[in-house]
Amino acid sequence: MSADDPRLVPLLPKQLDQAQRRLYDAVLASPRGQGRARRMVLRDDETLTGPFDAWLRTPVVGEHLERVGMALRTDTVLPAAAREIAVLVVARAWSADFEWWVHGIVARAEGVPEAAIETIGQGRRPAFDDPAWQAAHDVAAELVQRRSLARNTLEGAREALGERALVEVVTQVGFYQLVSGILESFQPPGPSADLPVVGPPSATDAAGIDLYEAASTTRAVRRLRPDPIPEDVLQRVLRAASWAPSGGNLQPWHVIAVRDPARKQALAELYRELWSDYAAQRRNLIAPLPEALREPAERTLRAGDHLATHLGEAPVINAFCFHPERLHITDAGLGRPSVVGGASLYPAVQNLLLACRAEGLGCVLTTLLCERETEVRKILEIPEPWATCAFVPIGWPVGTGHGPLSRRPVEQVAFADRFGDALFSSESEDSP
Numbered sequence: 001m002s003a004d005d006p007r008l009v010p011l012l013p014k015q016l017d018q019a020q021r022r023l024y025d026a027v028l029a030s031p032r033g034q035g036r037a038r039r040m041v042l043r044d045d046e047t048l049t050g051p052f053d054a055w056l057r058t059p060v061v062g063e064h065l066e067r068v069g070m071a072l073r074t075d076t077v078l079p080a081a082a083r084e085i086a087v088l089v090v091a092r093a094w095s096a097d098f099e100w101w102v103h104g105i106v107a108r109a110e111g112v113p114e115a116a117i118e119t120i121g122q123g124r125r126p127a128f129d130d131p132a133w134q135a136a137h138d139v140a141a142e143l144v145q146r147r148s149l150a151r152n153t154l155e156g157a158r159e160a161l162g163e164r165a166l167v168e169v170v171t172q173v174g175f176y177q178l179v180s181g182i183l184e185s186f187q188p189p190g191p192s193a194d195l196p197v198v199g200p201p202s203a204t205d206a207a208g209i210d211l212y213e214a215a216s217t218t219r220a221v222r223r224l225r226p227d228p229i230p231e232d233v234l235q236r237v238l239r240a241a242s243w244a245p246s247g248g249n250l251q252p253w254h255v256i257a258v259r260d261p262a263r264k265q266a267l268a269e270l271y272r273e274l275w276s277d278y279a280a281q282r283r284n285l286i287a288p289l290p291e292a293l294r295e296p297a298e299r300t301l302r303a304g305d306h307l308a309t310h311l312g313e314a315p316v317i318n319a320f321c322f323h324p325e326r327l328h329i330t331d332a333g334l335g336r337p338s339v340v341g342g343a344s345l346y347p348a349v350q351n352l353l354l355a356c357r358a359e360g361l362g363c364v365l366t367t368l369l370c371e372r373e374t375e376v377r378k379i380l381e382i383p384e385p386w387a388t389c390a391f392v393p394i395g396w397p398v399g400t401g402h403g404p405l406s407r408r409p410v411e412q413v414a415f416a417d418r419f420g421d422a423l424f425s426s427e428s429e430d431s432p
């Protein structure tokens with residue numbers, strides 16, 4: 001909105017009636033009107049910025065709202081940093097530049113690290129050491145994304161914040177959504193001249209990650225939080241999948257992003273049965289192994305058990321389907337298991353995994369559900385002859401998520417010119 005053509009012409013002090021003047025004075029008398037902060041609410045021509053000029057139109061309501069805003073700042077037990085984190089989440093969700101800018105300043109002053117502010121700006125979930133900050137973030141993110149609060153998010157936040165601060169953070173989110181609605185509706189001109197208005201970074205500004213770092217840390221992450229994934233993040237990771245190569249460039253696949261709780265639950269129930277058989281077999285196999293080998297395998301199985309009991313809570317399960325007649329399967333007649341068809345499908349899955357890694361999302365490639373394709377077909381209404389080839393649950397990780405891999409080194413897998421001759425010598429193991 002240009003200052004020359006505002007949606008609401010800002011009211012000058014001399015135009016105000018008594019009730020309006022009361023609100024005007026109250027804004028400037030409050031802490032937000034003091035010292036350097038005053039420049040954020042008062043323009044050079046002495047008109048008010050932010051939602052306050054709009055509220056002058058309904059001054060009694062505006063006065064109450066101004067007091068609520070102040071009470072949320074001064075009469076709450078919610079830690080100031082946690083409060084500002086919640087406001088930034090709202091500002092980001094609404095792309096509310098003014099709010100983002102003002103509360104970015106306050107958040108920094110309250111000790112919120114720059115990297116965390118950037119992460120919020122990218123619609124991603126920062127990891128905070130302080131459980132109260134994390135809870136404030138997670139409650140705000142879930143409320144703005146889902147317009148509801150899952151029971152386990154609520155209980156986690158109650159534990160981290162206490163009941164009073166939990167109610168305060170929810171109220172805070174509601175209040176700043178109201179403020180965002182005023183700012184988006186009336187788009188008041190920003191503060192005077194020298195104050196830049198810097199909005200949250202747009203989706204395309206999402207921080208990149210070095211390709212090698214991503215590839216060397218994209219491991220199976222099976223402990224996922226139920227927090228929703230912002231629409232733009234989901235779009236980015238699925239777009240990365242769509243860039244994958246395929247034979248003849250036919251792209252013989254689709255992906256179904258399953259978010260519907262009932263369908264996720266139905267998939268999860270099937271998966272649990274399959275996993276329980278698979279895990280029992282694996283545990284039998286590893287039982288005789290020495291402790292040093294058994295323990296890592298058992299750790300993976302425990303993570304698998306967790307996924308099997310919580311799959312339905314992952315915010316998105318990506319079900320990859322393919323059209324068997326659109327694959328050019330060059331190894332179909334060789335009398336051994338054919339794999340070439342998959343080469344037109346799994347690059348897309350890997351692109352998705354790498355993109356999730358770049359976004360900080362946990363993910364794991366799973367195929368057990370393919371065994372129960374008939375039932376999956378019914379749950380997801382997949383028409384014949386489309387079939388299933390992978391299921392990738394994704395979500396913000398519970399712990400650290402991705403990390404170092406355990407793989408055979410390149411010295412053992414890469415040959416020179418003929419099968420069996422190592423391409424690289426073992427001494428080069430530490431080379432970049």
Ligand SMILES: Cc1cc2nc3c(=O)[nH]c(=O)nc-3n(C[C@H](O)[C@H](O)[C@H](O)COP(=O)(O)O)c2cc1C
Binds near residue numbers: 219304307406
């Ligand atoms: C083709 C394929 C199928 C897989 N299926 C499953 C699965 O159904 N369930 C699961 O928990 N993990 C599954 N995984 C994940 C592997 O178990 C995991 O990638 C492997 O153990 C290596 O662990 P890391 O990625 O954590 O290093 C699958 C991986 C691949 C490549």
